[in-house]
Amino acid sequence: MAYERVKQPKLSDVIMTQLESMILEGTLKPGQKLPPERELAKQFEVSRPSLREAVQKLVAKGLLFSRQGGGTYVAEAVGESFSDPLIELFAAHPEAQYDLLEFRHALEGVSAYYAAIRSTEADRENLRRKYEWLQQCHERKEFEREVAADVDFHLAIAEAAHNMVLLHTMRSLFSLLQKNIFGNLSQIYPKTDYRKQIHNQHAILLDAICRGNPEEARRAAHTHLAYVEEVLLEFGKEKTRLLRAMRRSELS
Numbered sequence: 001m002a003y004e005r006v007k008q009p010k011l012s013d014v015i016m017t018q019l020e021s022m023i024l025e026g027t028l029k030p031g032q033k034l035p036p037e038r039e040l041a042k043q044f045e046v047s048r049p050s051l052r053e054a055v056q057k058l059v060a061k062g063l064l065f066s067r068q069g070g071g072t073y074v075a076e077a078v079g080e081s082f083s084d085p086l087i088e089l090f091a092a093h094p095e096a097q098y099d100l101l102e103f104r105h106a107l108e109g110v111s112a113y114y115a116a117i118r119s120t121e122a123d124r125e126n127l128r129r130k131y132e133w134l135q136q137c138h139e140r141k142e143f144e145r146e147v148a149a150d151v152d153f154h155l156a157i158a159e160a161a162h163n164m165v166l167l168h169t170m171r172s173l174f175s176l177l178q179k180n181i182f183g184n185l186s187q188i189y190p191k192t193d194y195r196k197q198i199h200n201q202h203a204i205l206l207d208a209i210c211r212g213n214p215e216e217a218r219r220a221a222h223t224h225l226a227y228v229e230e231v232l233l234e235f236g237k238e239k240t241r242l243l244r245a246m247r248r249s250e251l252s
Contacts, residue, residue: 015054
């Protein structure tokens with residue numbers, strides 16, 4: 001009987017696979033700078049030439065890029081499945097925000113569910129930090145920071161779900177999600193009661209995940225997004241009434 005020779009994997013390929021796994025699981029994020037070559041080689045316990053070869057292969061794949069004298073970074077394009085023209089197209093059509101909210105119902109409900117089941121103590125601590133920063137931005141009324149903190153909080157939940165496809169789908173939506181949240185908060189911002197309710201919902205969602213209750217976490221995510229949709233619809237009706245009143249006054 002003939003046996004195939006067992007080939008020893010090349011060390012640079014092993015390192016490359018490890019780095020790819022770190023990108024997939026979200027340990028290395030888009031735009032993140034890798035540690036210096038000497039430090040990274042020490043962490044992997046490999047020679048610098050082998051590490052350098054692995055990095056070059058990932059650069060060729062478009063997963064990493066190097067800056068002359070500035071280090072090596074994870075490509076920003078990793079996970080960006082939505083192009084800028086499509087983002088602008090969504091932004092130009094108000095009805096698209098409701099489609100996005102509907103999509104977020106599916107995506108974030110699942111994220112919250114699995115985050116409650118799979119999150120580690122490190123994940124939960126990260127979520128608490130993200131929530132505390134969101135709360136600080138809210139209290140200081142730093143609007144743009146609050147939008148960014150809101151997005152980060154929801155992405156941290158996706159990270160805690162430990163599902164690589166789910167995480168990168170959420171990340172691919174980052175720009176669109178940020179525009180959506182900015183648009184939502186810009187309408188809700190003047191209404192203190194609405195914004196307070198939304199922040200309370202974030203707290204309930206965080207608590208359900210940290211207590212490890214998946215059904216409560218999923219329900220909290222759906223309740224939060226349903227409330228945002230309800231408020232936005234009410235704002236839309238109010239805007240229509242104001243425009244109608246203005247037209248009538250111009251004709252009288």
